[in-house]
Amino acid sequence: MNTSRPLRLALVGNPNCGKTALFNRLTGARQKVANYAGVTVERKEGQFVSTSGRAYQILDLPGAYSLNAMTPDEAITRDVLIGSRRDEMPPDVIVLVADATNLRLNLRLVLEILRLNRPTVLALNMMDVARKRGLIIDTARLQAELGIPVIETVAIKSGGGAALVAQLDAMEMAGQGNATARGAADFNETNATSLEATQREVRRILDAVITQEGKGQELEDKVDAVVLHPVFGYVILAALLFLIFQAVFSWSEVPMGLIENAVKWLGNTVQSVMPDGVLRSLLVDGIIAGAGSVLVFLPQILILFLFILALEESGYLPRAAFLLDRLMGSVGLSGRAFIPLLSSFACAVPGIMATRTIQNPRDRLATIMIAPLMTCSARLPVYALIIGAFIPERSVGIFNLQGLVLFTLYVAGIVSAMLVAYVFKRTLAKGQYQPLMLELPNYHWPSPRNLALGLWERAKVFITRVGTIILAMMILLWFLSTFPSPPPGATGPAIEYSFAGHLGRMLQTVFAPIGFNWQISIALVPGLAAREVAVGALGTVYALSAATEDQLATTLTPMIAATWSLPTALSLLAWYVFAPQCISTLSIVRRETNSWKPVLAMVVYMFTLAYLASLATYQISRLLLG
Numbered sequence: 098m099n100t101s102r103p104l105r106l107a108l109v110g111n112p113n114c115g116k117t118a119l120f121n122r123l124t125g126a127r128q129k130v131a132n133y134a135g136v137t138v139e140r141k142e143g144q145f146v147s148t149s150g151r152a153y154q155i156l157d158l159p160g161a162y163s164l165n166a167m168t169p170d171e172a173i174t175r176d177v178l179i180g181s182r183r184d185e186m187p188p189d190v191i192v193l194v195a196d197a198t199n200l201r202l203n204l205r206l207v208l209e210i211l212r213l214n215r216p217t218v219l220a221l222n223m224m225d226v227a228r229k230r231g232l233i234i235d236t237a238r239l240q241a242e243l244g245i246p247v248i249e250t251v252a253i254k255s256g257g258g259a260a261l262v263a264q265l266d267a268m269e270m271a272g273q274g275n276a277t278a279r280g281a282a283d284f285n286e287t288n289a290t291s292l293e294a295t296q297r298e299v300r301r302i303l304d305a306v307i308t309q310e311g312k313g314q315e316l317e318d319k320v321d322a323v324v325l326h327p328v329f330g331y332v333i334l335a336a337l338l339f340l341i342f343q344a345v346f347s348w349s350e351v352p353m354g355l356i357e358n359a360v361k362w363l364g365n366t367v368q369s370v371m372p373d374g375v376l377r378s379l380l381v382d383g384i385i386a387g388a389g390s391v392l393v394f395l396p397q398i399l400i401l402f403l404f405i406l407a408l409e410e411s412g413y414l415p416r417a418a419f420l421l422d423r424l425m426g427s428v429g430l431s432g433r434a435f436i437p438l439l440s441s442f443a444c445a446v447p448g449i450m451a452t453r454t455i456q457n458p459r460d461r462l463a464t465i466m467i468a469p470l471m472t473c474s475a476r477l478p479v480y481a482l483i484i485g486a487f488i489p490e491r492s493v494g495i496f497n498l499q500g501l502v503l504f505t506l507y508v509a510g511i512v513s514a515m516l517v518a519y520v521f522k523r524t525l526a527k528g529q530y531q532p533l534m535l536e537l538p539n540y541h542w543p544s545p546r547n548l549a550l551g552l553w554e555r556a557k558v559f560i561t562r563v564g565t566i567i568l569a570m571m572i573l574l575w576f577l578s579t580f581p582s583p584p585p586g587a588t589g590p591a592i593e594y595s596f597a598g599h600l601g602r603m604l605q606t607v608f609a610p611i612g613f614n615w616q617i618s619i620a621l622v623p624g625l626a627a628r629e630v631a632v633g634a635l636g637t638v639y640a641l642s643a644a645t646e647d648q649l650a651t652t653l654t655p656m657i658a659a660t661w662s663l664p665t666a667l668s669l670l671a672w673y674v675f676a677p678q679c680i681s682t683l684s685i686v687r688r689e690t691n692s693w694k695p696v697l698a699m700v701v702y703m704f705t706l707a708y709l710a711s712l713a714t715y716q717i718s719r720l721l722l723g
Contacts, residue, residue, distance in 0.1 A: 103144065103152040103153055103154040104151065104152070104153050104154065104189050104190065104265070104269060105153075105154050105155075105156070105186060105187075105188045105189045105190075106153055106154065106155040106156065106188055106189070106190050106191075106192050106265070107155075107156050107158055107177065107178065107188035107190070107191050107192065108120055108155060108156065108157045108158060108192050108194055109158050109161065109174060109178070109191055109192065109193055109194065109206070109210060110160065110161075110193060110194035110195060110196075110203070110206070110222075111160060111161070111162055111195070111196065111202060111203050111206060112160035112161075112162075112538075113160070113196070113412070113415070113538035113539075114160070114194050114195060114196040114203060114222060114223075115194060115196065115222040115223055115250075115252045115253070116157065116160065116194040116222075117141075117157055117547070118222075118252035118253055118544060118547055119194055119220065119222060119250060119252035119257075119258055119261075120141065120143060120155065120157040121252075121544075121546060121547050121550050122252050122253075122257060122258045122546075123143070123145045123153075123155060123258050123262070124143025124144060124145050124155060125143075125145075125550075128141060128142065128143030128144075128550075128554075129141075129142055129143070139159070139450070140156075141156070141157040142154065142155070142156050142157070143155050143157070145262075147262045147263075147265070147266050148262070149266045151265075151266055151269055153265065155192075156177070156185075156188065158173070158174045158177060158178075159171070159173055159174050160174075161174040161175070161206060162202075162205070162206060163205060163206060163209060164178070164206070164209045164210065165209075167456050168453055168454060168455075168456055169453040170453055170454065178191065178210065178213060178215070179213065187215075188215070189216065190215075190216045190217070190218060190265065190268065191210060191213075191215050191216065191217045191218070192217075192218050192220055192261070192265075193206070193207055193210060193217060193218065193219045193220065194220045194222050194250075195207060195219060195220070195221055195222065196222060196223055196539075197221045197222060197223050197224045197226070197227040197232070197234060197249075198223055198226050198227050198230065198232065198539055199539075200234070200303060200306075200307070201299060201300075201303060204299045204302060204303070205295055205296070205299055207219060207243065208295055208298060208299065209295070211243065211244070211245065216268065217245045218245060218246045218247075218248060218261065218264055218265065218268070219239075219240075219243060219245055219246065219247045219248070220248050220249075220250045220258075220261050221234065221236065221239075221247060221248065221249050221250065222250045222251070222252055223251065223252075223539070224249040224250065224251060225251045225254070226539060232307070233307070233308045234306055234307055234308075235305075235306045235307075235308055236249060236306075238305055238306045239302070239306040242302050242305060242306065243302075246264050246268070248260050248261045248264050253541070253544045253546075253547075317539065317540055320540065321416070321537070324413070324416055324420075325416060325419065325420055330420045331420070334417055334420060334421075337408070337413075340404075341401065341404045344400055344404070345397050345400050345401050345474075348396075348400050349396035349397045349400055352396040353393050353396050353397070356389075356392060356393045356395065356396070357389075357393050360385060360389030360392070360393065363385055363389070364381050364385045364389070367380050367381055367385065368381050375579070378575070378579065379572070379575055384568065384571065384572065388564070388568050388571060392560070395556065395559055395560070397474055397477060398444075398474045398555070398559055399552050399555065399556060401442065401474060402551070402552060402555050403548065403552060405439065405440065406543070406547075406548050406551045406552070407543045407548060409436075410541060410543035410544065410547060410548070411540060411541055411542070411543055412537070412538040412539060412540045412541055413540075414435075414436055414439075415436075415537055415538060416537060417435055417436075417439075418432045418433055418434075418435040418436055419432055419537065420432075421435045428515045428516075428518045428519040428522070429463065429518055429519060429521070429522025429523065430460065430463060430464060430518050430522070431455055431457065431460040431464075433454055433455045433456075433460070434452070434455065434460065434463075434464040436451055436454070437449065437451035437452045437454075437455075437464055437468060438464065438467070438468060438471055438514070441468040441469070441471035441473060442471050442472060442473060442474070444473050444474060444475065445468045445469040445471065445473050445679065445682045445685075446679075446681055446682055446685050448468045448471065449465050449468050449682065449685050449686060449689055450685065450689065452464045452465050452468070452689065453689070459522070462690065462695065463518050463521050463522050464518075465686055465689060465690065465695065466517070466518075466521055466695065466698070466699055467514040467515075467517050467518050467521070468514075469679070469682050469699070469703065470510050470511075470513050470514035470517065470674075470675065470703075471510055471511070471514060472506060472507045472510040472511075472674075473628070475628035475679065476506075476628055476673050478628075478631075478632040479628065479631055479632060479669075479670075479673050480503060480506055480670065480673070481503075482632055482635075482653065482654060482657070483657075483666050483669060483670055484499050484502050484503060484670075485499070485654050486654045486655070486657050486658040486661075486666065487658060487661075487663055487666040487667075488502050506670060506674060509674050510674055513674065513675065513706070517702070517706075570623040571623070571634075573623070574597065574619075574622075574623045574634055574638075577595060577596040577597040577600070578592045578595050578596075578597040578598070578619075578638060579591070579592075579595060580595060580596065581594065581595065581596070582594070592638065597619050597638070598615070598619075600618075600619060600622065601615035601616065601618045601619040601638075602615050604618035604619070604621070604622075605618050608621075610712055610715075610716075611668050611672070611708065611711040611712050611714075611715045612662070612664055612665035612668040612669075612711070612715040612719075613665065613668070613669070614660075614661075614665070616635065616638045616639060617635070617665075617669065619634065619638050620634035620635045620638055622634075625679070625680055628673065628679055632653075635653060635657070636653045639653060639656050639657070663718065663722060664714070664715045664718040664719045664722060665715065667714050667715070667718050668711040668712075668714045668715035668718075669711070670714075671707070671710040671711045671713075671714040672707050672708075672710070672711045673707075674707070674710065675703050675704075675706040675707035675710055676703060676704060676707035683696050683699065683700065686699060
């Protein structure tokens with residue numbers, strides 16, 4: 098091995114084997130997340146230094162059941178291991194991670210990777226769980242059968258990866274790992290080995306190394322009998338979803354208030370120390386107010402991801418997908434679509450990326466096309482603004498009226514997504530329904546360390562987005578709303594004579610039938626970059642539209658309540674249920690499908706639905722309300 102650089106490791110294993118937990122245990126916060134070139138498959142890389150002082154660079158490859166790739170995730174794992182990706186050096190050592198409680202499934206991948214003739218270590222993870230179940234594995238015999246080192250690990254416990262690191266150090270000292278990759282041609286020859294022969298070899302090894310079968314999963318079976326019950330299972334799922342969405346609003350109130358006060362303090366401080374002028378306007382009205390109006394929703398997003406990560410680590414999410422398979426199959430979707438669609442409640446971008454776990458191309462395309470209809474967190478600022486301004490805060494029975502309106506908007510997004518999926522699967526993506534076959538993982542208590550690292554990664558992604566795309570759009574909007582200056586003798590607000598003012602007047606002719614004024618029309622344009630920008634855009638536009646200092650000091654909520662009609666507010670809510678106002682989502686669709694056709698189809702159908710829904714809402718509410 099070349100000791101002048103960090104030793105390159107590749108973590109490989111089945112989904113839910115604890116591979117990512119081991120990655121987090123070894124690297125901690127010393128990791129970075131990106132995408133592989135040309136695809137949106139997530140690439141996680143980290144570093145650590147052993148007690149002997151040896152530096153390691155570790156790559157957490159996507160979960161795979163086999164090197165005979167059936168998903169984009171498995172294709173990336175195969176290509177990296179055989180060295181066919183030009184943007185990724187092949188690893189020096191492959192660290193195979195296997196679930197000790199389910200060796201029958203894991204050993205197939207182990208045998209396939211051993212045929213690559215690369216330096217390899219097998220980490221038997223979850224050995225503590227295996228022992229609790231009375232499962233006895235002869236690791237020495239398993240090591241002899243496979244011809245590679247076999248190490249016991251418990252990734253969720255402190256020091257649970259120490260034995261693995263010691264083995265890697267020993268391999269480095271012995272000079273092992275100089276073998277080269279066999280390459281794609283040799284691997285393709287290996288593929289000719291029948292699955293039946295591989296399974297026979299797996300059974301032979303299991304018979305040789307497992308000396309006691311264990312007590313089974315009596316407790317987990319009892320829990321599954323309730324969680325997967327055809328009646329109680331749906332009740333539990335509904336209660337969990339209700340708890341999640343309640344927590345998103347109730348738990349986030351205090352941290353959102355702190356962020357909002359901090360943004361206000363920063364804006365007031367800059368305004369008090371800087372002289373009046375273009376630069377102060379840019380900083381206060383453009384950068385601080387614009388980016389701050391979006392940053393305030395970070396607590397809501399983190400709370401939502403906290404629940405998603407906890408449910409995923411606990412083993413519940415795959416069971417929810419299995420439970421909903423038949424229900425989603427009635428509209429032509431696979432049960433695997435549940436997790437991507439649930440992720441889309443936070444943001445459609447990771448939701449669309451999560452569809453790579455769906456093997457059937459038609460099912461995957463159908464899920465991608467409806468993911469943006471899920472009510473993502475970026476819509477919450479718009480919904481909260483309009484509901485707070487126009488819906489009275491009063492009780493309807495035991496429920497809050499504002500909460501009921503918000504719940505209705507969420508349901509509208511879900512129902513519309515199911516209807517679109519029904520039409521899509523019976524027209525453009527015809528295909529026979531395929532029942533979901535899923536390996537249900539063991540139940541686990543979520544690791545606080547893994548949850549913290551997952552939230553930290555998502556916070557970095559969100560803050561980066563605020564500091565790049567959203568910030569750039571707010572600066573652009575400020576410029577368009579400020580220049581050119583009004584002509585001499587002008588009596589109206591300066592924004593009416595700016596580029597944005599002229600654009601708003603032109604767009605108003607298109608949006609007038611659905612009740613949008615020129616201020617709303619302007620806000621829709623930067624909202625194409627990210628939906629949440631629309632709130633900041635409305636604030637900037639109405640602040641610059643104010644004719645007096647008193648109006649300028651007025652908050653946005655009473656300002657729109659005084660200038661919009663209720664039909665206009667309801668029409669805008671209907672618009673945001675459907676409109677694909679997020680360029681990031683469209684770009685991810687392009688990269689995931691490698692085609693512009695789905696992007697164009699998504700833009701056309703969603704804008705059409707948005708306009709028709711807003712038109713019907715505006716015109717009907719005008720007739721009913723006068």
